[in-house]
Amino acid sequence: MTSRTPIMAGNWKMNLNHLEAIAHVQKLAFALNDKDFDAVEAVVLPPFTDLRGVQTLIEADKLKIKYGAQDLSAHDSGAYTGEISGPMLAKLKCSYVVIGHSERRQYHHETDEQVNAKVKAAFRHDLTPIVCVGEGLDVRKAGEQVAFTLAQVDGALKDVPAEQAETLVVAYEPVWAIGTGEVATPEDAQEVCGAIRGRLAELYGQAVADVIRIQYGGSVKAGNIAAIMAQPDVDGALVGGAALDSEEFVKIIRFRD
């Protein structure tokens, strides 16, 4: 099996203003050391308004923390009031961009087609998409979580070539586990993450599927991350609430300790 560097990404959602963001990243930088960065890729995903400040701090102090945005427009420029484009995020040297988070799908009615267009927009500008997929409670109760999630994977990656797909990150986030305190069991996470890797192998071949990182997301905390990371197809976590507490997020990054 190919070894994949674990990726722990903190999705701050609509929390922390630009001053709080600086303080938060400084706390992470103070706590983390080279050994941590050799073992795990640590990523923060602040609101758009924090990105410039986070970039300045990270560049000035040569920090190894990576950063990215929580969304982007499918368009590169134009009359799209309120939107932020791929070129704008690339100019801020973002590494990552979250696409298709369940809150975007739920509150902004984002479809698989829009997610696919955003994935292509991200790749056009060398941003690595963190593509979120995952079922709601009704689908889980019906036992259709695998088929539902794989259909979202197919939709997100339509016409995305293998040489782009191999750099991407997929986040499996069962919607019923996000922000609820309800965590999928490690076996639940593995069932769907394993199926996602299987689908990636069908789409792109096993060698490409083996290098794509698949995260689990949904009420991840310091206390449950080790068991989740012990699953063979889970390569990291997309962390919401617990990423707002710098000490907790550091413990998640140090899940092996």
Ligand code: PEP
């Ligand atoms: C998320 O926002 O992607 C998430 C997983 O949130 P939480 O960790 O709070 O459940």
